[in-house]
Amino acid sequence: MSESVLVALRGVSFAYDEGPPVFTGLDFEVREGRALALLGRNGSGKTTLMRLLSGGLRPGSGELSVSGRVVRHDRKGLTALRTTVQLVVQDPDDQLFAASVGQDVSFGPLNLGLSDTEVRARVAEALAALDITALADRPTHLLSYGQRKRTAIAGAVAMRPRVLILDEPTAGLDPDGQERLLATLDGLRANGTTVVMATHDVDLALRWADDAALLTPSGVHTGPVAGTLSRRDLLTAAGLRLPWGVAAGLFLRAHGVGADTDVGPRTPEELAALAAAPEYRDRRPG
Template sequence: MSESAGAAGSVLVALRGVSFGYEEGPEVITGLDFEVREGRALALLGRNGSGKTTLMRLLSGGLRPHTGTLTVDGAPVTYDRKGLTRLRTTVQLVVQDPDDQLFAASVGQDVSFGPLNLGLPDAEVRSRVGEALAALDIAGLADRPTHLLSYGQRKRAAIAGAVAMRPRVLILDEPTAGLDPDGQERLLATLDGLRAGGTTVVMATHDVDLALRWSDDAALLTPDGVRTGPAAGTLARTDLLRRAGLRLPWGVAAAGLLRARGLLAESAPGPRTAEELAALAE
């Protein structure tokens, strides 16, 4: 089951009454209702084995629910070629390890794979590849062999391949994992650019501090379901965090301390970054 706080934005993709389990195993997800709303940055959080990867693959069509329905713009998805093509031009999933996604000889060839599979004219494919490479700030790597890329470059190339499909929803599994601080900041700036261009971004992460800083909404995967709501309020719920196997974000703890000492009004938002905390201290 799911508990939602009614975030703004129309529902782009939704799971309705969905259950799923792997062969010869128990159900991982049971009776789930879950929505991705347009224009909202959504963070998925939960302990290992909580079902984050399963949920992402259900949303992107990589897995088919045993019961229930996946919808796009309110219409049920069909799992034939036509239905899956429609879904994959709406939703793209980028997995955690870029080496599981990159396979072509060069970056440009890899990014062009999806648009070519849509049967688009060559000029349209070139346009999409160029736009995607520019959006990820790797235009200069178009001819670079993928095996010669750094880890951060491979992450960006994998995301560019998804962006070239011009999805309305981009789902990223631990996109900042393995990146140094500068690489994380550059990637987050890139995601901000994609959001400004109209892409709705969903990010699975273990990092509660990142989720508080980056997301509009947070979805916590707990043993008794998914709890979704505005990030600041949801990530301050110690009961939900405990059930999800997560700690309290430092920004929430800092806000509590500031309020207790009369340095922050009860109605004022707490700091989400170190810079915001420093500004409050001035």
């Protein structure tokens, strides 16, 4: 898949009213087809960065571009941006407002001035992608937390964005809910959507992402996920711990196992499979 730059911030500086700078001279890219995890301590600027990328905040200086074209922060420019980039906030109750699931998901497409036929097609497509077709007529106030999360994401997916930005999408979900959501995101990616996820979960980032962006006091450090999340200096600066998979990989390589891998097992299931492999069983004493 192509890895061209879809969305970019160039030389961006931003500060809230009467506050210190959050970013100064920031350069940041979202590349097509790469799952990107944003990580950092509370107050590091993750939410600000996501809102700058989605047009919710306007840079004090510098520019936002989509596919190389500078975005104008006027009504026409932002409307065009939101057909390419969609942000789903952490709390679905901040995003849901319509009486039913179907009505909520249809809001964005309706505001694009699409025909009723096109709106219905987009709503059906988004509900199916999030596996909530059966909830189309369900009042939003009767949904479970996980169902509200999925409905909020479906509303963004109905806009058919090229980039979907999610703020802590797995927060508050039980393990089964997390697995179902990750499977959904895999399906969206397979259909061409580039996904950016803000998370505090380094193990999730290591398992799910292609690239990681660590927000530290010295700036944003971006690179392939395995290498980036193996940098103890960057993790410490970002207020994060070493991922479980990286630590397990270090232990295994110290014992001559898995030396040809970049990081080691990314999930307990991968570790269990490695332990059951003949080449590892042969190393056991006795």
